[in-house]
Amino acid sequence: MSVATTAEFKVEHVKPKIGSRILNSKQELLSGEFAARIREELEARGVLVFPQINFSDEEQIAFTKTLGEYASENADGSPSKITLDVKENPSSAEYLKGSLYWHIDGTRNEVPILASLLSCKVPIPKGTGNTGFSNTYAAYDDLSDEDKARYENMRVLHAPWASLFYYEAEPSLAKLKIMQSIGEKVLPLVWKHASGRKSLVLGCTCHHVIDVDYSESAQIIHGLREWATSPDFTYSHEWSVGDLVIWDNTGTMHRAEAYDPDCGRMMHRTKLEGEEAWAE
Template sequence: MIESKALSPSLGVEFTGVTDPLNGAFLHRCVEALTWRGVLLVRGLHLDDEQQLAFSRSLGDVVTLRGQEIFPISVNPAKSRTAKYLKGAFHWHLDGTSDDVPIKAATLTARHVATVGGGTEFASTYAAYDNLPDKDRERYENLRVVHSFEASQRLVNPHPTQKELAGWRTVPSHEMALVWHRRDGRRSLVTGATADHVVGMDPAESRALLDELLEWTTQERFRYAHGWAVGDLVVWDNTGILHRALPYAEDSERLLHRTTIVGDEAFA
């Protein structure tokens, strides 16, 4: 019998008793959990790559990049070709803020875990918006923010070479509303490490506002921290959930396998 419980007051559902992740009733509950709770967890499911892909395809089309649908997530260069850039994932972010349509969701399964650190935290931008004081809702309503890959990478490498800077800037920046009016009537906040500046605002004032907003959005009551065990499956709604990895050693064995689900709702 499949049972569920909340991971935290504001977000997340943990399912137990799952023997067939492709069971129709379970998949329906997964979709509901992602829609209304943002994060779902099944501990010790031990999906292999083909099973993870089959589960992911039940949620939508899977992103393929360079012929790959499964992406290794590690800051160990021996385990991932993108290890250098993945250090930016130690900061709160949404994926795909340089695109008109961000990815819908992502799945992670744990193949190896870190001895120290290496957890993953999630924070609900829906809950953060819903609990804003009225004066802040009014303040943020018409603001627009430019997001860039450069902004997130500068948090890791504040003094890039010209070659590194040129590489970052091949990823286009993207302007969007700070408050995302969702097609289902809800609203969420678009913030995180890629938020570079508020359009038309003094740079210092802009930075202060974005830092204040991120601190609000990621406060303890709006977040969940997951400590990984081998075999865990975690899925999250990338459009309404910020995430970040907690630091771990570069030579760690930690390795997560990820799939990414194609998005279907454009940023405002």
């Protein structure tokens, strides 16, 4: 008589309020057997690390597809190269400068992507070029009841052009117009998800809180970012070759921590299509 065996889902928490490491084998992950568990862990923990899993591009795409609908960024379906090196990434290296500051992807879109998966192909010396993550579900949950009531119905103008001033204090008018052409969108400061959970919608695309004095607006936006990026809610991943990290874009901010654009750092990214529109 044959006996069927079920593999164990191997997970360990990185910090109390953010981050888990998934320790299953490449074969187990590619089988899709743990896809539902991975999705649950991702929403609960914000960011998942698969240490030195060493996916090829084809395997990374296949793994992404086990978790949801693959959001291809390139015509040939290949992962995107993520680097500030203009020789390797001439079309978007300039735009990626905004990735050095806390943000959520897709704030100008009707439906933001569900998640991004980033794999390390070429790291740089340890302690540099990390990627930081902030769990904005947990940051909201730990607000006082008074603050939750204060922010509950606030709305914020998100504009990619606002991020330009984080890395270039005096941009040319031409550059500003190019960034403004990308678009902008008014979003809730507190996203009431279909699941019933709530998260903060923050980051360097925040321009101002609607119908609030600009001085007070700045204090709200920057004060909440400071809160959400405090040690309790953040994790900084130090990359090794072959690491894969996935983060929940609907409840997590992220940023690349500063590094020399000419150092050769190279990541390959895949994405999952969004499944939930911004709450109105």
